[in-house]
Amino acid sequence: MFTVKRRLKGKAFQREFIKMKPIIAERDNHCCRVCGDRAQDIHHIIFRSQGGTNDADNLICLCRRCHEAAHGVDAKKIAKELQEILNE
Numbered sequence: 001m002f003t004v005k006r007r008l009k010g011k012a013f014q015r016e017f018i019k020m021k022p023i024i025a026e027r028d029n030h031c032c033r034v035c036g037d038r039a040q041d042i043h044h045i046i047f048r049s050q051g052g053t054n055d056a057d058n059l060i061c062l063c064r065r066c067h068e069a070a071h072g073v074d075a076k077k078i079a080k081e082l083q084e085i086l087n088e
């Protein structure tokens, strides 16, 4: 299926993200979806810099540790795993 996702820039993107945060936190029970610890961050699975959106299927609750890992050297591998977690 061909879909065109809305691409927002700068402040509009940030405003939309802020609006999504409580929705995602609620969905994930305020817990890190990787390890189950209390979530501290909401992560863009596909980074914003790579065209990631604020859609629910691109956002996931993570604790600080898992969030740092998601931006670390294994970022690509972890992104795949996060997408699988959301698809479960």
Ligand SMILES: [Zn+2]
Binding pocket: 032, 033, 034, 035, 036, 037, 062, 063, 064, 065, 066, 067
């Ligand atoms: Zn975690």
Ligand SMILES: [Zn+2]
Binding pocket: 042, 043, 044, 067, 070, 071
């Ligand atoms: Zn992140």
